[in-house]
Amino acid sequence: MEEYSVIELLVNNHPGVTSHVVGLFSRRAFNLEGVIGTRIGSGATSKIYLLVKNDDRLDQIVKQLKKLYDVIEVAIHSETECTIFNNVKEI
Amino acid sequence: MRMSGADITIKLLENQGIKVIAGIPGGGNLPLYDALYKSNIKHVLARHEQGAAFIAQGIARTTGKAAVCFATSGPGATNLLTAIADAKLDSVPMVAITGQVPFLLVGTDAFQEVDTYGLTVPITKHNFFVRSIEELFTVIPEAFRYAECGRPGPVVIDIPKNLQSEMYEFEGFPKLEDIDEYVEPVNIHFLKEAAEYINSSKKPVLYIGGGIPIAQGEELIRKLSEKSNIPVATTLMGLGSFPLDNPLYLGMLGMHGARYTNILLEEADLLLAFGVRFDDRATGNVGKFCPRAKIIHIDIDEAEIGKIKKVDLSIQGDINKVLEDLIPLIEENSRKAWVEEIRTKKMELPFVLPDKKDYYHPLNIIKMVSEMSGNAIVTTDVGQHQMWTAQVYPVKEPRTFLTSGGLGTMGFGLPAAIGAAIAMPDRMVICFAGDGSLLMNIQELATLADLGLNVKIIVMNNGHLGLVRQQQQMFYHEHYMACKFQTDPDFAMIAEGFKIKGYTLSRDINPEETLKKILLEKGPALINVPINQFENVFPIVPPGAGNTEMVGGE
Numbered sequence: 056m057e058e059y060s061v062i063e064l065l066v067n068n069h070p071g072v073t074s075h076v077v078g079l080f081s082r083r084a085f086n087l088e089g090v091i092g093t094r095i096g097s098g099a100t101s102k103i104y105l106l107v108k109n110d111d112r113l114d115q116i117v118k119q120l121k122k123l124y125d126v127i128e129v130a131i132h133s134e135t136e137c138t139i140f141n142n143v144k145e146i
Numbered sequence: 147m148r149m150s151g152a153d154i155t156i157k158l159l160e161n162q163g164i165k166v167i168a169g170i171p172g173g174g175n176l177p178l179y180d181a182l183y184k185s186n187i188k189h190v191l192a193r194h195e196q197g198a199a200f201i202a203q204g205i206a207r208t209t210g211k212a213a214v215c216f217a218t219s220g221p222g223a224t225n226l227l228t229a230i231a232d233a234k235l236d237s238v239p240m241v242a243i244t245g246q247v248p249f250l251l252v253g254t255d256a257f258q259e260v261d262t263y264g265l266t267v268p269i270t271k272h273n274f275f276v277r278s279i280e281e282l283f284t285v286i287p288e289a290f291r292y293a294e295c296g297r298p299g300p301v302v303i304d305i306p307k308n309l310q311s312e313m314y315e316f317e318g319f320p321k322l323e324d325i326d327e328y329v330e331p332v333n334i335h336f337l338k339e340a341a342e343y344i345n346s347s348k349k350p351v352l353y354i355g356g357g358i359p360i361a362q363g364e365e366l367i368r369k370l371s372e373k374s375n376i377p378v379a380t381t382l383m384g385l386g387s388f389p390l391d392n393p394l395y396l397g398m399l400g401m402h403g404a405r406y407t408n409i410l411l412e413e414a415d416l417l418l419a420f421g422v423r424f425d426d427r428a429t430g431n432v433g434k435f436c437p438r439a440k441i442i443h444i445d446i447d448e449a450e451i452g453k454i455k456k457v458d459l460s461i462q463g464d465i466n467k468v469l470e471d472l473i474p475l476i477e478e479n480s481r482k483a484w485v486e487e488i489r490t491k492k493m494e495l496p497f498v499l500p501d502k503k504d505y506y507h508p509l510n511i512i513k514m515v516s517e518m519s520g521n522a523i524v525t526t527d528v529g530q531h532q533m534w535t536a537q538v539y540p541v542k543e544p545r546t547f548l549t550s551g552g553l554g555t556m557g558f559g560l561p562a563a564i565g566a567a568i569a570m571p572d573r574m575v576i577c578f579a580g581d582g583s584l585l586m587n588i589q590e591l592a593t594l595a596d597l598g599l600n601v602k603i604i605v606m607n608n609g610h611l612g613l614v615r616q617q618q619q620m621f622y623h624e625h626y627m628a629c630k631f632q633t634d635p636d637f638a639m640i641a642e643g644f645k646i647k648g649y650t651l652s653r654d655i656n657p658e659e660t661l662k663k664i665l666l667e668k669g670p671a672l673i674n675v676p677i678n679q680f681e682n683v684f685p686i687v688p689p690g691a692g693n694t695e696m697v698g699g700e
Contacts, residue, residue, distance in 0.1 A: 071275060074267055082268045118449035124272040124292065 060109045061137040065128040068094050068101040072125045076103055085116050089140050106140050151279040152177035152310040156185045158286040161322055164214050166568055168192050168201035172218025174245030177310035193589035195222050197561040199229030202240050204565015207548045212239035212293040219245045220258030228555055230300045231269040235552025239298035241289050248308040262304045271299030279314040297447040332468050336461050340442050341475035347416035349484050350376045356383030357421020359544030366469035375481040377488050379407050381428045383551045386541035400428040401687045402533045405495035408693040414439040421465050424454035434692030444468050498699050505656050508534045508606050508677050516540055518665050522574040523566045527559035527583030530612035533683045535578045557586030567599035574600050581607040591644035594670045602665055603672040605637050608679045616682045641672035650674040
């Protein structure tokens, strides 16, 4: 298994969504190695990508993310499937 | 139609069926109060915003419906925080509406500005910062729906003052629709598997918690238990969800549970964890909890499943829906050997009561009060008195024992009792308090006096932070540090100062007659009960130990 996974979130786009998402990681003592986010389409929604360690807490992280009011969809990818963070490293 | 944002807000609250709001006005929410002036909603003026939020909690915990509290911006909002966090941990539906500085001043460190939205992110189920009057029409009904749906919790709505004052032109109020939420049918495969576990188990135990009273699942729990002779242990939050006189009732488990309860759980080969979250006060050292048992966990909150303990089978869903489908699959079973073992263990390892002549033993006081209080609703503060009450007060119905379980907030009892009495004006409300806890929200005696509610406050007065003292005695080499109060306030006189009848029981006589007289007289009263300063709560599971490693209570 790869060391990291990428969580892809579709969220409502308003100021405050990021603090809900990122705050979850600090207050539940989950690890968070990277964050990328941007508005998409008309601007009603955003995409947030989270780089997280692949440990036994991943399942709990995903469940907690699903509970957030503004989170519409949660998907998990391996780092090889979703290379978005690699691109950042190159910049 | 043309109305101000504040008028719209209050009208939307009326449409939600809100009859009472507890709160305190201030600069940031004055337009809302101006709108309340014209409304039929009754406002209860608390003396501290934390009191207001606990009053709302008292209403919500007794009725199961979301209740509302108001606070102004800045300190008003920060004063709410403890009670909001408390509601989050005990899954209490509450809508807190805070005033905020005008939108143009947000972020400028304006007078009484604080980032209410940011502060309440981690302690709410969800929170809203309203950015336009138009949003009020969706945010307010949505806040109520969301506070009550699934696993309930607190919702904060922060409304800048300019939006409260500004006029808005609109067509009409949206009709409140009953949204039937789509509920996925319970997976039949899981149900069959669960039934198989139960039917083949020799020693099953039901471990039920706060989810049961919230879902009003007590009836089906009883059916399941009786059909298959499964004993029932409850958490602090589940008290009142199973008939006390049923031989299958095991009482409260965990840190201050009875010996037989924790020992029987150790024996279990199957644990039915329904509407619980494996809190450490219930499980003790979780690695040592029910070591022989397979576990079936049912909860409406998917994130609770597997959070603390890996389980063998889990079902996410409404407990009533699950049980409706599950019970027909369960075989009737007399479980003679298990029922006999329960009967024997209860006799061998009983909950030890003090000598009845020891009138001022807190357990005797609580039992005595319970015999006089009829169908009273009980609230507690937090500490030894809370555990003693949980141990021996016979809680006969769900939603009649209100206690701060998850957050353990001292100061909860009095304002929660006021809320309960507002919600249930025909019932007496008993608040068991400690002399430490009561002082944390004593100002609400003024609110109680305003309303003249039938709330009886019983102060178990040991002159200490009793549970701290007990832990220092037992686990910190009797290094008593900051647990003894230097002065002994005259609580009866304090009550009288608030224009509430105050009494102090005298230690040398049987208090029964006096107590009866005070309790039967309608209206608020405070009864100061001097108890032994060094009384401990037993049994106790030491921190880090398994539930069977109880100390005391033998």
